[in-house]
Amino acid sequence: MSRIDKPRTQHQNTDKSRLLEQLDEDIQELNQLKQKIKQLEEEKQLKEQQLEQLDTTSAQVPSVMFNTTYREYRQYDLAYNRVKEFYKEQHRYQTVAYNIQARINFKTKVRDKMTIWDALLKLNHLLDESDPDTELSQIEHAFQTAEAIRKDNKPRWFQLVGLIHDLGKLLYFYESKGQWDVVGDTFPVGCRYSTKIIHHEFFKDNPDYKNPLYNTKYGIYSPHCGLENVMLSWGHDEYMYHLAKEQSRLPPQALAMIRYHSFYPWHQEGAYKYLMNKKDEEMLKAVKEFNPYDLYSKTDVKCNLEEVKDYYIELIDEFFPKKVIDF
Numbered sequence: 001m002s003r004i005d006k007p008r009t010q011h012q013n014t015d016k017s018r019l020l021e022q023l024d025e026d027i028q029e030l031n032q033l034k035q036k037i038k039q040l041e042e043e044k045q046l047k048e049q050q051l052e053q054l055d056t057t058s059a060q061v062p063s064v065m066f067n068t069t070y071r072e073y074r075q076y077d078l079a080y081n082r083v084k085e086f087y088k089e090q091h092r093y094q095t096v097a098y099n100i101q102a103r104i105n106f107k108t109k110v111r112d113k114m115t116i117w118d119a120l121l122k123l124n125h126l127l128d129e130s131d132p133d134t135e136l137s138q139i140e141h142a143f144q145t146a147e148a149i150r151k152d153n154k155p156r157w158f159q160l161v162g163l164i165h166d167l168g169k170l171l172y173f174y175e176s177k178g179q180w181d182v183v184g185d186t187f188p189v190g191c192r193y194s195t196k197i198i199h200h201e202f203f204k205d206n207p208d209y210k211n212p213l214y215n216t217k218y219g220i221y222s223p224h225c226g227l228e229n230v231m232l233s234w235g236h237d238e239y240m241y242h243l244a245k246e247q248s249r250l251p252p253q254a255l256a257m258i259r260y261h262s263f264y265p266w267h268q269e270g271a272y273k274y275l276m277n278k279k280d281e282e283m284l285k286a287v288k289e290f291n292p293y294d295l296y297s298k299t300d301v302k303c304n305l306e307e308v309k310d311y312y313i314e315l316i317d318e319f320f321p322k323k324v325i326d327f
């Protein structure tokens with residue numbers, strides 16, 4: 001019997017689900033806002049340059065122009081405080097030793113056996129049984145992302161990535177130690193932490209921070225060794241990537257989208273270029289193409305599951321021919 005089926009109390013799962021869901025939404029919101037602020041700052045700079053070129057009377061106009069920027073900053077601040085505590089834990093506990101152990105656990109155990117479709121329903125049930133007020137359920141996010149990709153006539157494997165990219169969150173109900181090894185931005189372990197990682201200051205509490213094996217620029221890696229050879233902090237992305245790599249026919253770009261979708265320091269901030277090889281350049285393009293669908297596909301229009309079910313079951317079967325998957 002897997003841990004997920006053990007007779008846990010409803011109450012236990014309820015609290016757990018609510019915590020993860022809430023935090024995950026905050027992290028997503030924060031990543032959205034970070035990107036938006038970056039964009040707004042560029043626009044603001046441009047506007048300021050334009051204003052400098054205008055005469056003094058028109059130069060008095062600008063205050064309203066920056067209202068949006070201020071609002072965005074306020075929202076960012078609120079989400080920022082909620083998420084800060086999370087990153088304090090994540091940066092402290094994501095050590096090389098923990099990551100090796102997590103991979104051993106992954107390879108030596110089967111936590112569940114079910115179809116991808118049933119796994120989607122299970123995740124949805126586990127995370128939402130408790131929280132009817134959740135803005136967007138897991139399954140809604142999965143289908144909205146997939147449907148947005150489908151609407152843009154992207155390849156079938158790309159649509160499937162939309163559907164399953166967050167399925168690894170099931171990990172939270174199997175053997176995770178907390179939220180810090182399921183969600184949040186990811187980063188390489190075993191080499192120096194980039195200052196581009198959100199709240200990098202918290203890494204000083206991580207024992208690896210002072211370990212000379214792990215705290216140099218390359219640490220246990222070599223220049224341009226390729227991200228395939230780099231251990232990324234363990235969470236839903238890594239878990240789902242390894243699972244899909246072993247049990248699906250998804251192409252490398254699809255696997256990269258799954259594996260790196262929370263690797264914001266890399267795909268948005270340009271960190272760790274010195275670990276990339278030629279293949280990673282291609283993968284980066286793919287991950288960047290996926291990111292807007294993950295962040296901005298939320299709509300209030302509910303997806304009719306019965307209407308799309310046949311389409312997606314066929315899509316899943318095309319790339320997961322084994323049907324019943326080892327989770």
Ligand SMILES: [Fe+2]
Pocket residue numbers: 165166236261262
């Ligand atoms: Fe995710």
Ligand SMILES: [Fe+2]
Pocket residue numbers: 141165166294
């Ligand atoms: Fe997502």
